[in-house]
Amino acid sequence: MQVKLLSEHYDKPEFQALGGYERYGGYVVLAKALKMDPNAIIEEVKASGLRGRGGAGFPTGTKWSFLPKNGEPRYLLCNADEGEPGTFKDRVMMEKAPHQLIEGMIISAFAIGSKKSYIYIRGEYTDSIRIVGQAIQEAYKAGYLGKNILGLGFDHDMDIYVGAGAYIVGEETGMISSLEGLKGQPKLKPPFPAVQGYLRKPTIVNNVETLAAVKYIIRDGASSYRKHGTEKSAGTKLFSVSGNVQRPGTYEVPLGLPLKVLINDICGGLKPGRKLKAVIPGGSSAPVLTGDEANKVTMDYEALAQMGSMLGSGAVIVIDDSNCMVDILSTIMHFYHHESCGQCTPCREGTGWLNKIVHRIADGHGESKDIDLIKKVSEQMMGKTICALSDAAAMPAISFVTKFRDEFEAFIKKGQIGAGGTAHA
Amino acid sequence: MATTFNLSSEGLAFVKKELGRYETPYSAIIPALFRVQKEHGWVSPDAVIFLSKTMNLPEAHINEVLRFYTMFNTKPVGKFHIQVCTNISCAMNGGRELAQALCKHYNVQEGQVSADGKVSVSRVECLGSCDTAPMLQVNMDSYLEGLTPETAIKKLKEMGA
Ligand SMILES: Cc1cc2nc3c(=O)[nH]c(=O)nc-3n(C[C@H](O)[C@H](O)[C@H](O)COP(=O)(O)O)c2cc1C
Ligand code: SF4
Numbered sequence: 244m245q246v247k248l249l250s251e252h253y254d255k256p257e258f259q260a261l262g263g264y265e266r267y268g269g270y271v272v273l274a275k276a277l278k279m280d281p282n283a284i285i286e287e288v289k290a291s292g293l294r295g296r297g298g299a300g301f302p303t304g305t306k307w308s309f310l311p312k313n314g315e316p317r318y319l320l321c322n323a324d325e326g327e328p329g330t331f332k333d334r335v336m337m338e339k340a341p342h343q344l345i346e347g348m349i350i351s352a353f354a355i356g357s358k359k360s361y362i363y364i365r366g367e368y369t370d371s372i373r374i375v376g377q378a379i380q381e382a383y384k385a386g387y388l389g390k391n392i393l394g395l396g397f398d399h400d401m402d403i404y405v406g407a408g409a410y411i412v413g414e415e416t417g418m419i420s421s422l423e424g425l426k427g428q429p430k431l432k433p434p435f436p437a438v439q440g441y442l443r444k445p446t447i448v449n450n451v452e453t454l455a456a457v458k459y460i461i462r463d464g465a466s467s468y469r470k471h472g473t474e475k476s477a478g479t480k481l482f483s484v485s486g487n488v489q490r491p492g493t494y495e496v497p498l499g500l501p502l503k504v505l506i507n508d509i510c511g512g513l514k515p516g517r518k519l520k521a522v523i524p525g526g527s528s529a530p531v532l533t534g535d536e537a538n539k540v541t542m543d544y545e546a547l548a549q550m551g552s553m554l555g556s557g558a559v560i561v562i563d564d565s566n567c568m569v570d571i572l573s574t575i576m577h578f579y580h581h582e583s584c585g586q587c588t589p590c591r592e593g594t595g596w597l598n599k600i601v602h603r604i605a606d607g608h609g610e611s612k613d614i615d616l617i618k619k620v621s622e623q624m625m626g627k628t629i630c631a632l633s634d635a636a637a638m639p640a641i642s643f644v645t646k647f648r649d650e651f652e653a654f655i656k657k658g659q660i661g662a663g664g665t666a667h668a
Numbered sequence: 669m670a671t672t673f674n675l676s677s678e679g680l681a682f683v684k685k686e687l688g689r690y691e692t693p694y695s696a697i698i699p700a701l702f703r704v705q706k707e708h709g710w711v712s713p714d715a716v717i718f719l720s721k722t723m724n725l726p727e728a729h730i731n732e733v734l735r736f737y738t739m740f741n742t743k744p745v746g747k748f749h750i751q752v753c754t755n756i757s758c759a760m761n762g763g764r765e766l767a768q769a770l771c772k773h774y775n776v777q778e779g780q781v782s783a784d785g786k787v788s789v790s791r792v793e794c795l796g797s798c799d800t801a802p803m804l805q806v807n808m809d810s811y812l813e814g815l816t817p818e819t820a821i822k823k824l825k826e827m828g829a
């Protein structure tokens with residue numbers, strides 16, 4: 244069930260430092276890649292079917308080919324901001340295998356012709372910052388970074404940029420603003436970063452897991468990578484599983500795995516006597532699934548989209564019948580209201596309203612019109628803003644009140660039932 | 669305006685170095701603010717004036733950056749600044765009760781500093797350790813994970829809180 248492609252050596256502490264990493268074949272793929280034609284690498288990544296692991300699932304090779312063809316300076320920006328509630332796999336990857344990310348990044352940078360890259364790490368991840376920082380120094384000393392890498396004529400510099408606490412800088416244009424020393428507010432697209440990004444230069448933004456996966460695509464070839472996963476959702480994915488399972492953690496599995504296998508077999512199922520009530524399958528922005536839906540769905544982009552949800556960042560939050568859905572939605576709405584950067588009225592006002600209404604219901608002061616009001620406000624927030632945070636707040640709100648309407652109604656009728664309790668009584 | 673604020677000589681050298689590290693000097697603002705906070709615990713209005721002069725960047729711009737990010741303290745915090753995650757997975761596993769228990773134990777209101785200046789407790793959003801819920805972060809550095817109120821208090825005591 245688990246396929247440890249990226250995570251094969253994560254159980255070995257020595258994999259973190261350069262010596263251990265090299266013992267397990269580290270930087271051999273870099274030497275191979277630097278002898279290839281950069282375009283052939285892009286073609287291989289395209290053929291692999293790799294899709295961005297940061298949330299949107301955009302095909303990576305296609306994104307790379309949006310870069311202008313002329314020799315303008317261009318940047319590679321690794322998104323290690325990991326702020327989507329429920330997600331922690333990038334932290335695991337950086338702490339267990341910093342060189343895997345660095346090697347994947349140098350290969351990717353070579354493919355797109357970039358001489359400078361940044362890893363933007365959220366400031367709270369002090370261990371990741373230290374470990375990746377040390378690894379970059381090791382890589383410079385060993386000649387994997389800097390001038391004329393491995394004597395093969397490619398120059399590349401890599402640095403870390405440390406964030407200071409703002410979910411919105413996980414959005415790629417917000418991240419670029421932040422790296423430029425501005426408030427981390429998203430910018431209107433187009434122009435897309437691949438055309439005009441950091442300092443108005445072409446910039447490719449990719450997630451930690453996406454860039455690390457590139458190494459394995461070049462090592463094994465696209466067709467070998469495609470042996471894992473489904474036709475449209477190729478490869479493996481690291482899922483961050485938390486909530487009410489016996490063995491929460493980070494697990495690498497092929498895309499297309501039934502969610503119930505992930506929950507029951509890999510994560511040890513629920514506590515004895517508990518029933519599955521709901522699952523948030525792709526981070527807090529992903530519409531919630533009912534227990535029944537969760538038992539049917541497979542973990543790939545298409546199957547989740549068909550169920551009206553999304554794979555997102557691969558953060559699976561498992562919710563058993565001891566939880567109250569009104570309470571959970573109030574936590575989610577507080578988060579988006581807190582994190583809206585305030586540039587767009589529908590988002591700023593909408594997240595404020597949703598937070599207020601859901602908390603009113605949770606506190607026992609809800610009115611019968613509130614459920615429809617939540618839907619109405621949410622609909623007005625979608626597709627109208629500079630970035631997708633507004634939609635990311637609206638979608639879970641609609642899904643919670645639609646799929647667990649009974650529970651919201653019971654709350655409104657009976658007033659408050661304590662946190663953790665359920666309104667059906 | 670004269671200010672009494674100062675950084676250590678290492679701090680000053682760090683800020684100067686960061687000014688040349690990135691493509692533009694503006695990118696040095698976040699690292700400089702972190703440095704100020706490391707030395708003083710928070711970023712005061714005087715510190716902003718000081719940075720503006722030292723870095724030769726507009727005060728208004730530094731203030732904008734300062735206020736945008738949640739990791740910067742714009743008022744003093746306790747010597748032990750305890751941030752308890754109360755996002756989904758932590759809340760499901762007792763994160764809010766943990767925050768309340770800590771406030772009670774240290775006799776401090778959420779978001780305030782204890783009378784002796786030693787401890788402050790606040791809630792934060794997901795810290796990316798949801799598989800060890802509930803968890804907290806101390807002084808924006810150490811993660812304490814898989815907690816109960818009792819184990820949290822014990823671990824914090826070992827750290828000196
Ligand atoms: C509000 C918001 C927050 C986001 N947060 C993250 C994040 O923490 N990490 C991440 O990799 N992508 C995040 N994204 C997606 C990025 O904008 C971008 O699509 C991604 O980094 C591209 O990398 P990929 O193609 O490798 O997935 C976020 C998007 C939005 C709208
Ligand atoms: S949608 Fe929200 S978070 Fe995104 S730019 Fe607009 S106000 Fe900011």
Ligand code: FES
Binds near residue numbers: 753755756796
């Ligand atoms: S919900 Fe608390 S660390 Fe993620």
